[in-house]
Amino acid sequence: xxxxxxxxxxxxxxxxxxxxxxxxxxxVAFDSQTKLLFYSILRKASFRxxxxxFVLVCIDSAAAAYNVLQIxxxxxxxxxKVDKNLAWLCYLLDxxxxxxxxxxxxxxxxxxxxxxxxxxxxxxxxxxxxxxxFCIQIGGALVCGFIACLVLAxxxxxxxxxxFRLYSPKHFLQLKAK
Amino acid sequence: xxxxxxxxxxxxxxxxxxxxxxxxxxxVAFDSQTKLLFYSILRKASFRxxxxxFVLVCIDSAAAAYNVLQIxxxxxxxxxKVDKNLAWLCYLLDxxxxxxxxxxxxxxxxxxxxxxxxxxxxxxxxxxxxxxxFCIQIGGALVCGFIACLVLAxxxxxxxxxxFRLYSPKHFLQLKAK
Numbered sequence: 001x002x003x004x005x006x007x008x009x010x011x012x013x014x015x016x017x018x019x020x021x022x023x024x025x026x027x028v029a030f031d032s033q034t035k036l037l038f039y040s041i042l043r044k045a046s047f048r049x050x051x052x053x054f055v056l057v058c059i060d061s062a063a064a065a066y067n068v069l070q071i072x073x074x075x076x077x078x079x080x081k082v083d084k085n086l087a088w089l090c091y092l093l094d095x096x097x098x099x100x101x102x103x104x105x106x107x108x109x110x111x112x113x114x115x116x117x118x119x120x121x122x123x124x125x126x127x128x129x130x131x132x133x134f135c136i137q138i139g140g141a142l143v144c145g146f147i148a149c150l151v152l153a154x155x156x157x158x159x160x161x162x163x164f165r166l167y168s169p170k171h172f173l174q175l176k177a178k
Numbered sequence: 179x180x181x182x183x184x185x186x187x188x189x190x191x192x193x194x195x196x197x198x199x200x201x202x203x204x205x206v207a208f209d210s211q212t213k214l215l216f217y218s219i220l221r222k223a224s225f226r227x228x229x230x231x232f233v234l235v236c237i238d239s240a241a242a243a244y245n246v247l248q249i250x251x252x253x254x255x256x257x258x259k260v261d262k263n264l265a266w267l268c269y270l271l272d273x274x275x276x277x278x279x280x281x282x283x284x285x286x287x288x289x290x291x292x293x294x295x296x297x298x299x300x301x302x303x304x305x306x307x308x309x310x311x312f313c314i315q316i317g318g319a320l321v322c323g324f325i326a327c328l329v330l331a332x333x334x335x336x337x338x339x340x341x342f343r344l345y346s347p348k349h350f351l352q353l354k355a356k
Contacts, residue, residue, distance in 0.1 A: 107285060110285035122227070164342035
């Protein structure tokens, strides 16, 4: 009964994280703005201009796909018995996903900050005063992405919890007696 | 006896992480290169030119200081009894430190990639063909920083382990019977 409550909490969190990741990836991927520069050149800004945004779309999609797989696994095999190896696998995968998503979001944030502020001493010019609507949409995507990372961190804490509570509090790396 | 082994492992890992974090912060902070540009202008590159590197130095130093405090706590009070509140505090702080350090390193990596490759479509010019030695030193610092993040992740997994193994495997968020 208690275990079921735990599993349902993880399921709800995974659904929420998937929603946020898909939203973030879509906001970035379908963002584009065309501007007439210098009265003659038509330039279009899209997420492919900045490698960090492209990587963000890939990693957010992969993380969303992983969470969908986990949701399917939980729904189809709601295993009431606790399996140590499965718990280890889930824990390691969850950790990898949250770190990857966090790194991708941080890198995209750094890239976007350059686009907002520029770097005068490097002669890197600002871009967000030209592509304002584009930048605002990317900002929204990053907010969704960071909230998704927070939810993923909670999920990975829950999977750490469901793994490590199988171990004995007195003996190092030894399973508890049944 | 087993608990002591666990504590010693964490201690060694914390020492290693502190060493790497200090090394990474020093490599970035004491990196500078002066170049004569256009036959007349003397330009000096330092970590203050890029906000991401400045933030990296601050966060790496803070993480190193936190780990020194933890090492002191473990050495002065090698408490053999397990305290739930202390374990929660350590777990949450460890998690916060590893995520912060990881975000700072990813952002600095993104900034450095711009300096290596430039962005032609944004007219952001390359810098590492001018300040080559400077960039190589930053690269070394980032490698140290990412290894430190890996060690910090292992430390936070160990503190998750020492917290969650106190809990019952059958009842949700309920301590194990002594």
